[in-house]
Amino acid sequence: MPGARRLLVPNPDTHQPVPQPVIVLVRPQLGENIGKAARAMLNFGLTELRLVAPRDGWPNPQAGPAASGADVVLERARVFDSVADAVADCTHVYATTVRKRGITKPVVTPEQAARDIHAGPGRAAILFGPERSGLETDDVAVARTIVTVPINPEFGSLNLAQAVILVAYEWSKHVALAQPPEVELPEVASQGELDGMIDQLDTMLDAAGFYFPPDRVPASKRTLRTLLTKPGWSSQEVRTLRGVLSALANPRQR
Numbered sequence: 001m002p003g004a005r006r007l008l009v010p011n012p013d014t015h016q017p018v019p020q021p022v023i024v025l026v027r028p029q030l031g032e033n034i035g036k037a038a039r040a041m042l043n044f045g046l047t048e049l050r051l052v053a054p055r056d057g058w059p060n061p062q063a064g065p066a067a068s069g070a071d072v073v074l075e076r077a078r079v080f081d082s083v084a085d086a087v088a089d090c091t092h093v094y095a096t097t098v099r100k101r102g103i104t105k106p107v108v109t110p111e112q113a114a115r116d117i118h119a120g121p122g123r124a125a126i127l128f129g130p131e132r133s134g135l136e137t138d139d140v141a142v143a144r145t146i147v148t149v150p151i152n153p154e155f156g157s158l159n160l161a162q163a164v165i166l167v168a169y170e171w172s173k174h175v176a177l178a179q180p181p182e183v184e185l186p187e188v189a190s191q192g193e194l195d196g197m198i199d200q201l202d203t204m205l206d207a208a209g210f211y212f213p214p215d216r217v218p219a220s221k222r223t224l225r226t227l228l229t230k231p232g233w234s235s236q237e238v239r240t241l242r243g244v245l246s247a248l249a250n251p252r253q254r
Helices: 031-043 063-067 071-076 110-119 137-142 160-172 191-207 214-228 235-249
Strands: 008-010 017-019 022-026 049-052 078-080 092-096 124-128 145-147
Touching: 022 031, 022 160, 031 049, 031 063, 031 071, 031 160, 049 071, 063 071, 092 110, 092 137, 110 124, 110 145, 110 160, 124 137, 124 160, 191 214, 191 235
Parallel strands: 022 049, 022 124, 049 078, 092 124, 092 145
Antiparallel strands: 008 017
């Protein structure tokens, strides 16, 4: 994605551009997970990645393949020695954690955090901890707000990229990102086409002795019609099935 630009969105209250939040990975352990986090970010329009003391150094050869094309995020990634240095230019810092750390700070969901970030002002940073242990108490202490995902209390095991994608998605809901291209849908079959196919099948089933015993014929035909009149049959599907029925009725001589 060469030439990608930093994404700014208008603040609805001030009409001033709101910078995208910075994603800060604190002491990430695996290059592969950094790449997956970058992939998650770019899917939802985030491009600014900062790394605090990555365990295996930076750049990391394992990050590129895992990013699946999100190279612009990796190329622009900046490395810092401490959390304080990484967020020094940010006006609000969020720490993502599922555990209480004995620190009294506001706790919000990713959805609420996204609304607050868009309300601005200034640049926000969102901290994500190491894969094995998450953010330490001192890391959380730097933040002003804690972001916690409502999660199964019996199994709180999000990986790094999953955590990033949850936050990035909520932020993207307030941004006019390009939508996937529309796929032209096939022409929907008319009722006459559908009835013709059902009549053809009825005739074949009668000849094959399918409708038996006689007292069950109306119910059996009703069941078959219900099955075949479910929404969504296209003209091509009807023609294909009728071709199948015709082949069954008049098998080719081998």
